[in-house]
Amino acid sequence: MTTNALETLLLPIASGALSWPATGALFLRAQEGWPLHAQVFPGLVCEQTFKPEFDSLQRAGINVRNEDSSTRYPLVLVLPPRQRDEARALFAHAIARTQPGGVVVACIANDEGAKSGESDLARIAGPLHVVSKNKCRVFWSAPLQGAADAALAAEWSTLDAPRPILDGRFTSRPGVFAWDRIDVASALLAAHLPTDLAGRGADLGAGYGYLATEVLARCANVIALDLYEAEARALDLARINLALAGLVTSASRAAVEFHWHDVAAGLPQRYDFIVTNPPFHAQVGADRPDIGRRFITAAAEALQPGGRLWLVANRHLPYEEVLNTSFGSTRTVAQQHGFKIIEAIKAMPAKLRAVKPFDKASLRNVSMHSRAR
16 A cells, blocks of 8 residues: 555545544554644544554554454544455445444555445445545545445455365465465475474464464474464464464463564564565565565574574565575575575574575576466
C-alpha cells in the first residue's frame, strides 16, 4: 500500500466532503505516513496486524492495536488488502464496527483492484460516493443503519475465517501467504533439511507453521524452536497448527515459542540454527530483495559461532554478496523449480577473517529447472 492510497483515503475529510467525528474514528489495516499528520485527527484508533506497520504507527505516537472486534465508531476508514475474500470480509467487518448513522470510507490503488473493491463495498453498503486521485479510488457509503444487504454481509464476514486445508493437516485462512497450499519453496527447503540440526533453532517468517512442523518432525535433537512471524493472523494459525501436530504439549520434546516480531529489527535470542523462506516483497508490490538481505543479516547476528542458516530463495535474487559478507562459508545445496537452497555457516571466532567466497561453481553442478516462483 502506498502513501498515495493513504492520502487519497483521507481526501473526503481534507476536502470537507466528510466531517471528522468529535468522538474519533477507526482505521482498519492502518498505515503510517505523512497524511496522518497533515491535520489533527482526535480520537483516531488504528488496527494493524502486520508488525512492521504496527511498529511504525506506534513510533509515530498513534493509538494502534492488533485487533478489537467490539467497539463501534461513527467513521471507519479501510485500506483493503489485495486478496479478495480477505477484503470482502474486511468490508463486512467495517460495517459491523460502524455506529448507526456512521460512514465507511475505503481506498484502493487503481492497479490493485479499485473497481472491484468499490463494487464489492457497494453490494453490502449501498450506493457510494467515489473520487479518483493519485491513481487511486476512494469511495464511501451514505450514513449506514447496518449493511444494506445484511445476508450477504453476514456471508462475507466469514470468507477469511480459519479453515482446514490439505485434508485437515493444517488450518489456514485467505490473505496469509500461500494460504491454501504448501508453498513450493518451503517444501523444497524442508525436503533438503539435514536431520542433524540440533539445539535451539528459529524459523524466520514462519507463516502458518509448515516449515516449523517439518523441522521438528525431521530433527530429533532440536530442543527448542522459536517461530518469528510479522503477520499476527498467520502466527495465530501457526499456534493452532503446531498444537494440531502435538508439538506444543507439556510432553513435547522441544520447547516451542511464538513471536509476533519484525525480523528486520533483529532477533532477541542466540541460536544454533535458523531456517527461513524470507519474503522478497512488501505486503504488495515489486521485488524487495532488501527484505531478504535483512533476514540474512539478522540470522547471522543471532547465530552462535558455527551456527547454521538454511535458506530458500528465488534463484534470481541477489543474496550471494550478503551471504559472503555475513558468514564464514556458504554452499548451494540444490536448485530446483526456480529456487535455490543455501546452507551458510557462521564463522568461528578464530576464522572470522577467513571468509570463504560464495561457491559459484556449485551453481553449475546442480540440476536446473525452468519453472520460476
